[in-house]
Amino acid sequence: MESGKRDMPVYAPIDPSESMDAIGNRIQQHAQTRGSHPALIDEQGALDWRSLVDQVNRIANRLREAGLRPGESVAALSGNSRDDVALYLGTLVAGGCMVPLSGMASTEALALMVTDCQARFLFISGQQRELFGRLRAQLTKVPGERIISLAGPLDGAGYSLVDWLAQTTATARPEPVTLNDPFNIIYSSGTTGTPKGILHDYRFRQRQMVRMSRYGLDGETINLVSTPLYSNTTLVSVLPTLYHGGTLVLMAKFDAHRFLQLAETHRVTHAMLVPVQYQRILAQPDFDGFDLSSFKLKLCTSAPLRSAVIADAMARWPGNLREVYGLTEGGISTSLDCAAHPDKWDSVGVPTQGAEVRVIGEDDRELPRGATGEIVGRAISMMRGYVNRPELTREMLWTSPEGEVYYRSGDMGRIDEDGFIYILDRRKDMIISGGFNIYPVDLEKVLLSHPAVADATIIGIPSEHWGETPLGLVVLQPDRDETEHGILKWANTQLGKSQRLAAIEFRATLPRSAIGKVLKRELRAPYWPGT
Known part of the structure; x- marks a missing residue:
């Protein structure tokens, strides 16, 4: 080297005319x-x-x-x-x-x-x-x-x-x-x-910056940055803001109330947030007292945003909301314009310009629309590979019958008749119980609809009879006195027979990464010793 x-x-894809x-x-x-236009604003x-x-x-x-x-x-x-x-x-x-x-x-x-x-x-x-x-x-x-x-x-x-x-x-x-x-x-x-x-x-980043500028990230952008700079989630909006000469408002650490204060004070126009941040911001008791009229667009990525949260944000938070789905590796790129498609809020939108998405089965063959399988994609922005790990790079690739290279997402999902993509779960998080595939996201939606549930996730745990079975981990809303058995009984009346939960366990909090993803591997570890 x-x-x-x-x-x-x-x-x-290579464009010989690209400058x-x-x-x-x-x-x-x-x-x-x-020169005198603000580039960065922080506590200093x-x-x-x-x-x-x-x-x-x-x-x-x-x-x-x-x-x-x-x-x-x-x-x-x-x-x-x-x-x-x-x-x-x-x-x-x-x-x-x-x-x-x-x-x-x-x-x-x-x-x-x-x-x-x-x-x-x-x-x-x-x-x-x-x-x-x-x-x-x-x-x-x-x-x-x-x-x-x-x-x-x-x-x-x-x-x-x-x-x-x-x-x-x-x-x-x-x-x-x-x-x-x-x-x-x-x-x-x-x-x-x-x-x-x-x-x-540079090809990857330059194309990404140009694509994001179509969402209004330009020299007049005031972008409130509340996720860490080491995350690609953050860089997706930070780099185009800098590229076009806009302004970044930097939060050293996310705090929902402080976010609202900074947004009002600096007349913020854009923000890239993850789902748990939307939930915490919208749950602030004085949310409606802040002047957020300067917002043009909020972006969401890292995990699908629940339709109920989208509805709340669209009703109470000025400006449009656009959900972005993709991999740090690139290859897969979709976007949901929430204002334009209120009937598709359970999806992550359609492929962005220059991107293609397909769904494949266990045999690596493409599945028809409506069928559930692994999402694969190719786009104008694709990584060069994993550094020093050619074998892992090869494992990620799927080649279409036409000979084009796609990236495997590891996500299970489907494409509807209108071309909108729906994410069900990570392939590794899918639970196989008695031969049936159970997608935790379906069960999580049910738990989160209970008025006493503040947060919830589903993991698979060992079952002598079924191989594995779903367990619900629930964080209660403050001052609620529901029992684990009561929520279990309620949830199982909402679920299909093959989806029913084995148990509910209450937790004070759920462990999350810096960009808000539930750390399911950490939650599963005590139930699967030695794996």
Whole structure:
């Protein structure tokens, strides 16, 4: 691998006439044409485009001075701050490949990620100082002088960012890049072995940024960012906002009431949220007292949004709501315009421009519309592959009879007669009980319709008679005194015979990832020892 270039296949359709317009060049223009326009707003105040780009160029120049070559990786224990955004852009301006790392991962997994991506530098966000303390001893591949703290001196780091940049100029020198060059690596949340590093090139990101601009993400956008920068969910809206010279309002940590305050204060126009955030925001007792009239569009991704929540948001929250379904790997891309299709709120919409979606059976043959199987897709944005994991990349591929490469989603679903896609569940979460396929989402919808249920999920547990059987895990609304048996009896009257729950267990909370996904593997573990 020469100078960090990763020779991996390209699965996305190629357009020979496609021109390159790198984000590193675009932001230099913003400094000239939108210099006094706010680029970032956080708890420290506003930072205009001229000041942000000066910081970005200083980081880029210092990375090159310290030995970063085009295509090489820069890793960061990432947070949501102006310095984190500047580092991301600075790495790209220097021609590097950005690798934002999750603070939710174990130290063992993080050490493997840093090694796997061959990180030349590691930056530590102020939000991750404590985690770095536990991680430091496992970082054997990155010299101390290449570990930089974004928030002041830190034991185990060679420099603070201020000291590291002390003698560096802000001269603009964006590194030339091509559509095939690495842009970023996003790591999956694996718990055993090395997590999968998803490599995106400039073609992937540029096409995605252009597509998202069709939803109104442009230079006038004020985008409230409340999910972490290491998540592709966040980058889907953050990168096009920066690309077009808009404004990001950064939340270091999500809080529903604070979200509403910031939205009102800064006249926010756009936000990318996950389902649990919608639920928490809409449940705020004083929600209707906030002026949210500036909103043009809310986006939702990471999991299907329940139709009841869509209905509540459409009724009470100004602006349209658009649900986006896809994979971090790309390939699958659908969108639901909630205002245009109120009769399709249980779906995740139709394929976006340039995308194709099919459903296949256990035998890998395409199924007709209405049949349930695994969703596969191809689109204009598709990853280069999993870093250093060609066998896992191959396992993800499905080739159509026409010879085109599609990505397997791992999601079970169907396509209706109008071409709208419905997600039932992750294939690995499907429960096979007595030979019947049970999709947890169907059971969860029933539980969540009970007025005493605040949150719920379904997992499969061992059954001597059926092989496995569904268990409902329920979080009650405050001050409700229903019993587990009472909710079980009620739910089973709503369900088909093959779907009936074996039991209900009350929980104080359900464990979720940073982007709101229920951690079902963690919930299943006590019931399946040794697996």
